[in-house]
Amino acid sequence: MAFVGIIIARRFSRTIGRQVAVILGIAMWFCLLLSGIDPVVSGLAIGLATTAYVPLRTDLERATGLVRQFREMPTPQLAHSATTGLTDSLSENERILFRLSPWTSYVVVPIFALANAGVVITPELLARAAGSAVTIGIVLGYIVGKPISLAGTAWVLYKISGGRIRPQVGWLSVIGSGTAAGVGFTVSLLVASIALNGSSLAEAKIGIFLSVVGSALLTWAVFKSVRFIPSVKRTRALVGSPDRSQDLLTPVDSDVDHIRGTIHPAVTLVEYGDFECGYCGRAAPTAEALLERHPDLAFVWRHLPLSDVHPNALRAAEATEAAGAQGAFWQMHDMLMGHQDKLSPADLESYAVQIGIDPERFMDDLRSRAYADRVSADIRSADQSGAAGTPTYFINGQRHEGPYDIESLSAAINTARAHTLEAVQSEDR
Template sequence: MLRAFLRTEAGSTSVLFAATVLALVWANSPWSHTYEAFWHTPMGISFGDAAFSLDLRHWVNDGLMTVFFFLIGLEVSYEIRLGQLRDRRLVAVPAVAAFGGMLVPAGIYLILNAGGPGAGGWGVPIATDTAFVLGVLAVAGARCPDPLRAFLLTLAIVDDVLAIFIIAVFYTEQLSVPALLIAALLLAAIVTLRWLRIWRAPAYIVLGFSLWVATLQSGIHPTLVGIALGILVFVYAPTDHKLLLAGEAVQVFTSTPSARAAREATRRVQRAVSVNERLQLRLHPWSSYVIVPVFALANAGVRLDGEALRTAATSPVAIGVMLGLLLGKFVGISLGTWLPLRLRWGILPGNLVWGQLLGGAAVSGIGFTVALFIVDLAFKDPVLHDQAKIGILTGSLLSAALGWLIFKLAWDRGGVCAPPEAEPSEELPVTLTVPVGPGDHVRGPAEARVTIVEYADFECPYCGRIHPVLEEVLRKNPDVRLVFRHFPLRTLHPRAAPAAIVAEAAADEGRFWEMHDILYDNQRFLTDADLEHYAAELAVDAWGNVSRHVARIGLDETSGRDSGVRGTPTLFLNGRRYEGSLDLDSITRAVEEIRESP
């Protein structure tokens, strides 16, 4: 579920970006007057004397965006019941980070705007745009492992829920009690159908649309209907009984294919999966590729002529939004991550380094979809409206640039795969506790002047990056040898341990280094099938003597922990921990210094 969500959102980023650019081009073209004219075109339905009409922008913002928030409700419901939000330890850190990432931006904005005409816009810089953030992480590639995406996705879910609460409480101007009562009755009817386990799609569609109209008339923003209905949709893990029935139906179709058997197999398989998951699968592409881009097209168009930019450069609204997104999100999420880790309130969804977390905090300042949404609610003055949009665009671009820079610096400095909470306060050993012996995997001359011992795992991106560096060091220095020891980070790199087992199986046939090179050349392809394929290429029994190989890997891990290894890659040069950068020049200088020492 999480991988499918990430794949859809990241893939739609280019469409969302194109829609944003198109809106800006349209709003700044010779035909700019048609932009607002088009989106103010009225459209509605009538039945006799009764009529219901909105302009196109409100159909998008109040109607289509309800589907967007319905998906958020589905995701929240799924994560609470079956996903990461079940584990309070995993929720605590991103939840506090999300809260900090909303409180600090709002505070920065109010420092500049309290008491002024733009004071009501404090909610604009509080929201993170999930689609754009995941798109930036996809571009960053290996610098952003899946645990970071999981952390930011959980943070975004909490962020969205808090944003919805803020919209409901602070951006509802007036209430119509009769319409609100009708909306409450309609919601109760939907809950009753759910309780009675009546699953008729037409009934839910009619009641849901009626609830949306009643909520719109009540004065409460109708997108709240979306998230409420999403949370109410049933979600469950497939039971053994349903899986058995589905399997039997598929088997019947396979043995005697017919239209009746195909229909029954389809029905049984669908029933095995919850409605929540089926709706997410069907609606995510529509939301990602149609609804959110159309929303951007309808709302991102802002005049960017010289006068507008000069005004925005001194506008406390534009500056407040920009600084709230750029600095407020970064500081708030960073502090909100550090505090619960420091107080041991929770854990991260994988071993993450601070460079990755800080990069994630920076890109979370990309506040686009919900930020534009709140602009429409917060400002009636068109001048302040446009200034806030300029602040959103500027802050989001700068946040993306800051995140990319942090990821690049962390990567270029040879970041080590180790979680921040794993960094001990006590002083770690600096010498190798277990000297190189006959059981080690050694590449290079036995009488080498310099011995490099590397603790690494085969899935670690930093280990993959240092692999050609160490090869070059060996090529240029005939008196240097490399010793490889396993240190798989199992929570961060789940394929590292199986890859290490296959490498040990290759070692039984005297082909460890061949397998070593194959695994690093194919780090993204380490499934069991991939590993078996590599083993077959080298005529190796991939899973023979697994228990012995696991014990052998455990010895390396123990020696690493006793030597103070807390992440990968960690190097020891002639038995001393190497503390320098993991680039060719730095390691070569360290080798030369050892060679020249008496």
């Protein structure tokens, strides 16, 4: 009942729901403890019920408004509201992970490992473990059972769903993930310490340590085996078949979008950006380097001016469109990226002169907001695809999660290219 209450509490307001969930979580822990069931189960269940989602632009704008109110009137009440607003714009999962990761990584796990891993290895213990059903069972369970269960479950789901539910990687990678799963030891030590004692516990710990080493070696062997797979099938084995689903709900249109790079791309990189965003400014050279590194890449810029924090961003976006009407979108784009702190109307007019377009026509378009609808269309497409911050990248229609340095984006581009090649080969077959 407590767990059901936690799920229901998620529907309350965030502050009240969180408080109710904490009380019910503690109650659930004590109930399991008193019933004889290991209370660690409560943590696993609550973790599954913890929400995770991408921040919404409306929540981010609301948080920005609260910060602005505090800036205008710095009172304790508004400071509390701003802090709460900023916190609530992120998912519960991200907030908990941020708060607890240092403690779990550097305190809890090391103390647990040191407290539970202690065993004196002697020739007698090793000889006894070699014939122990406990040791052999653990080793087989991790080195053999883990890969079979993980890959087997994925294969069964793939079959019974008719291919609709499938891994996002190739089957060789799935098997490698299964072998790597045998490397974990903390939960194994916890279960062993609860279920066993004396010599059986010592034999179990030997089995766990052997499993860690064996699983690591087996994982290495699985991925090394890729060299023996014919090159035509190697891509599918590692990255799988291409994912037909799209995160980018507004497809790239060469008649509307601003595109840089090849006209026949194998990979298309879409960036939603803001000309006053410092992160976008730092990422701009990355896009240029990617185009040099990947000749088959097309780079698409779409506007997402964050007007609540960048007062000049919307005007800058419209300025690039006004320049684009005279065939100079990318020249103005590069100029603004290099002068993000100077985006006043006078600055924009001087840039128009520098890039060689008609400044009078440019300023008329800017004053009349002739291209406001064009920028608004990009903003709507960003909302539809869940792009709330800048820069946000989509690679062949799939949202890029993670760092956006050149190496990370380049690796994602290579994967997308492999998927495209696989799709072409599938159609040829």
